[in-house]
Amino acid sequence: MPAKSKAQQKAAGAALSAKRGETKRSELIGASRQMYDSMSEKQLDEFASTKRKGKPDYTPDSPIPAKKAKRKRAAKKAAATRAKNAKKKKAAPKKAAKKKAAKKRR
Template identity: 65%
Template structure:
């Protein structure tokens, strides 16, 4: 399942970096911390690799045209 917003994609990227050891887990907060704990590396990779072009900034907002 791809990320639904830019914020979600960014959080997944941070969680993936922590899971791979490229970023300290203690630097994570909020959604990225929960993602790192509950998702596999493959799931995080799928979320983080989502193209950002047409994503809304956050889930509650509609994309600009």
């Protein structure tokens, strides 16, 4: 069965390398470790030998695009909050100066 995405193909390649003893199993993370545990060397070879040309980066049901979108939204929200706080900091000294001036007049 060929890989459906570039990410699957890369993970299968890493798992295959560990199966053959070229890399350590402890270096595997995520999908490659699961593939190492659940697939035979022949299955991994089929996945890893898939051509990448024309394949999407990730499969549509993969959680990675969702994580990236969530991270992007969080970064955008944080930038908006920083901008808002920067405006408050600029306005705060002016308000404090006005309060001091009003106290001196009394």
